[in-house]
Amino acid sequence: LFGRGYSDAPSDLPYDSRLYISQILLVLASSNLAWSGAEAFHLAGYSLGGAIAAAFARYYPHMLKSLSLLTPGGMVRPSHFGFFDRLCLAEGVLPEGFIHWMMGKVLTPWDHVLPMSGEDRPMLAQTSTPDFDRVVLSPTTNARRQVGDTIYQQLKDHRGFIPAYLGTLRKAPVCDQGKHGGSWSDLNGVLAQRRADKTVRGLPGGRILLILAEDDQIVDKEEMLADTKKTLGEEATETLVFKGGHEIAITKGVEIADEMVEFWRSCKA
Numbered sequence: 001l002f003g004r005g006y007s008d009a010p011s012d013l014p015y016d017s018r019l020y021i022s023q024i025l026l027v028l029a030s031s032n033l034a035w036s037g038a039e040a041f042h043l044a045g046y047s048l049g050g051a052i053a054a055a056f057a058r059y060y061p062h063m064l065k066s067l068s069l070l071t072p073g074g075m076v077r078p079s080h081f082g083f084f085d086r087l088c089l090a091e092g093v094l095p096e097g098f099i100h101w102m103m104g105k106v107l108t109p110w111d112h113v114l115p116m117s118g119e120d121r122p123m124l125a126q127t128s129t130p131d132f133d134r135v136v137l138s139p140t141t142n143a144r145r146q147v148g149d150t151i152y153q154q155l156k157d158h159r160g161f162i163p164a165y166l167g168t169l170r171k172a173p174v175c176d177q178g179k180h181g182g183s184w185s186d187l188n189g190v191l192a193q194r195r196a197d198k199t200v201r202g203l204p205g206g207r208i209l210l211i212l213a214e215d216d217q218i219v220d221k222e223e224m225l226a227d228t229k230k231t232l233g234e235e236a237t238e239t240l241v242f243k244g245g246h247e248i249a250i251t252k253g254v255e256i257a258d259e260m261v262e263f264w265r266s267c268k269a
Contacts, residue, residue, distance in 0.1 A: 001048070003164020004154070011160070015167030017055040017183065024056055036063065038201040042264055044068040046249045047218070051174045055183040061190045062202035066267045068209040068260050070249050071219045073174035074184055075227045080220075081175075089170050100162045104155055107165070109133040109148030135247045147247070178231035191236045208232075209263040210239045211256060213248045238263060 002023055003009035013019050028035040035041055042065045045053025050072020057067045081089070088099050133148030154161040168174065177184040195206030210228060212221045221241060228237055240259055242248045249256065 001052075001164075003158075003160050003167070009158070009160020009164045011163065014171045015164055016171035017052065017173050020052040020172065021056050021059060024052075038062050039065045039204070042066045042068070042260075044070065044260060045072060046070040047246065048073050048168060048172065048174060050074060051172060051177070051183070054177070054187055055173045057203065057208075058183045058186045058190060060202075061194075062200075064202050065204070066209065066264055067203060068211065068263060070211045070256065071213050071216055071246055072210075073172075073219065074177040074182075075224055075231070076175045076219065077223060077227075078175050088166070091170065099166065103162050103166055107151065107155060107162070109151050132245060132247045135250050137250065147250070178227050184228075184231050188232050188236065191232065195235065204267050207236050207238060209260060210237045211248075211259070212239065212241050213245050214241055214243050216246045218246045238266075 001007060002019060003015065010019070028041075040063050043053050043056065045051070045068075047070070050069040051074040053067060053069060054072065054074050057064055087093060088102065133146060133151070135147045137145050137147060137150065173183045176182065179185060191203060191206040191208070193206070194200050194203050198204075210224075212219065212224055214221060225239065228239075242252050242255070244251055
């Protein structure tokens with residue numbers, strides 16, 4: 001994603017669904033494989049990627065064979081953001097340079113600083129928890145590189161990471177998307193149309209795969225279940241819950257991949 005990993009971080013564009021949907025389309029167009037057309041590929045999104053994947057499905061449902069969302073953003077309730085969070089997300093209240101400096105402090109992984117207690121850390125920093133930071137990215141390698149090491153490297157070496165992180169929280173479809181006009185609200189109509197009319201191409205069966213974590217501190221399982229049921233309806237989702245926290249996409253990767261393949265097969269039936 002723009003602003004993450006080795007990607008550039010555009011400084012003159014808002015980090016909203018338009019930017020990231022355009023990035024998906026750029027990836028598809030740049031491939032030598034034929035990714036366009038009706039029901040051309042399966043789409044899966046994790047965390048922020050889940051919010052972006054849902055937004056893409058809202059506009060380009062005909063292109064998708066299926067949609068799988070792993071502990072996705074999009075339905076996070078605004079009530080989880082406290083005073084400090086709202087102060088940082090508001091534009092024009094505090095100098096951007098000061099906000100970026102503060103964000104660098106609160107996003108620094110636990111093992112690289114003496115952290116404040118968990119209950120004192122703002123919502124903006126909740127992607128950094130001891131369990132999440134210490135997850136080994138690839139247990140099959142000798143490097144034993146952890147998630148926190150990668151986050152720290154991005155904070156240290158990628159000048160666009162903090163502006164991109166802040167920009168997505170301000171503009172990307174990560175919160176309250178069940179309201180009228182939100183990506184999840186509109187996705188409800190897309191899925192309902194396909195359940196009513198089997199001839200409509202894309203997202204066959206009019207349902208998606210939703211994978212949640214039992215002890216997720218970022219995407220609350222109970223809230224997500226309630227809000228998804230209210231917005232999409234029970235018939236629109238196949239829901240699975242794994243033990244663990246927000247890191248399950250890494251720690252339970254093989255099991256999740258197996259479940260996704262089974263869901264793909266059911267979409268063909």
